[in-house]
Amino acid sequence: EDVLTQSPGTLSSxxxxxxxxxxxxxxxxxxxxxAWYQKKPGQAPRLLIYGASTRATGVPGRxxxxxxxxxxxxxxxxxxxxxxxxxxxxxxGGSPTFGHGTKVELK
Amino acid sequence: QLRLQESxxxxxxxxETLSLTCTVSGASIGSSNYHWGWIRQPPGKEPQWLAxxxxxxxxxxxxxxxxxxxxxxxxxxxxxxLRLSSVTAADTAVYYCVRRDIMILAFDIWGQxxxxxxx
Numbered sequence: 001e002d003v004l005t006q007s008p009g010t011l012s013s014x015x016x017x018x019x020x021x022x023x024x025x026x027x028x029x030x031x032x033x034x035a036w037y038q039k040k041p042g043q044a045p046r047l048l049i050y051g052a053s054t055r056a057t058g059v060p061g062r063x064x065x066x067x068x069x070x071x072x073x074x075x076x077x078x079x080x081x082x083x084x085x086x087x088x089x090x091x092x093g094g095s096p097t098f099g100h101g102t103k104v105e106l107k
Numbered sequence: 108q109l110r111l112q113e114s115x116x117x118x119x120x121x122x123e124t125l126s127l128t129c130t131v132s133g134a135s136i137g138s139s140n141y142h143w144g145w146i147r148q149p150p151g152k153e154p155q156w157l158a159x160x161x162x163x164x165x166x167x168x169x170x171x172x173x174x175x176x177x178x179x180x181x182x183x184x185x186x187x188x189l190r191l192s193s194v195t196a197a198d199t200a201v202y203y204c205v206r207r208d209i210m211i212l213a214f215d216i217w218g219q220x221x222x223x224x225x226x
Contacts, residue, residue: 033212035213035214037154037214044217044219044220045154045203045214046217047211047213047214047215050211051211051212051213056213057215088153090154090214092212092213095156095167095170096156096214097156098155098156099153100153101153
C-alpha cells in the first residue's frame with residue numbers, strides 16, 4: 001500500500017501568514033498522482049489541488065501545490081479566516097489512499 | 108448543477124449488511140467521462156476509499172475490505188450503490204459518494220455524506 005505521511009500534525013498560524021503543509025509519499029507514488037483536499041467540520045472534503053500542482057475549479061490562487069521527488073507541498077500564501085481547517089493529501093496511482101491530515105488552527 | 112445524494116439507514120446492527128445508494132443529478136453515470144465511488148471517514152480518522160465503478164460496470168475495491176464490499180450501478184435510475192457485509196463497530200463512519208473525472212483522476216465532486224453507526 002502506498003503510504004502518505006503528512007506533517008506537521010497541527011499548524012498554528014494567524015490570518016495573513018503563510019502556511020506550508022507537507023506530504024511525503026512512499027516510493028510507489030507518481031509525482032502527478034497526488035491531490036490535496038480541505039475538510040471542514042460537517043462538510044464533505046473539497047478538492048483543492050490535483051496532479052500535484054493544478055488548482056481545481058474555483059479554488060483561490062492563494063493555494064498552490066508543488067512536488068520535489070516524493071515530497072509534496074501545499075502552500076497557502078496568506079491565510080484567510082476560512083482557511084482554518086483540516087487538509088489531506090491523497091494519492092491515486094493505485095488503490096487510492098489518504099494521509100492522516102494536517103490541522104491548520106488559529107494561533 | 109451536479110449533485111450527489113447519499114441515502115440509506117443511519118443505524119446498522121453488527122454482522123448485518125450496510126446498504127447505501129447515491130442518486131446523481133446533473134450528470135449521467137453512464138458517461139465515459141466519469142467514475143463513481145464510495146469513500147468513508149470514521150470519526151477522528153482520515154478518509155478511506157472503498158470502491159469505484161466505471162461506466163463499463165468494471166469495479167475496483169479496497170483490498171483491505173476483502174470481499175465484504177460490493178458496488179453496483181443502475182443507469183436507468185442514475186444511481187449507484189454500496190453494500191458492506193458483516194459490519195462491526197469499526198465500520199461506523201460518514202459515508203460519501205464521489206465522482207472522479209477521468210481527466211483529473213482525483214475525487215472532484217462529493218456528496219454531503221451520511222453517518223452510519225453500527226450498534
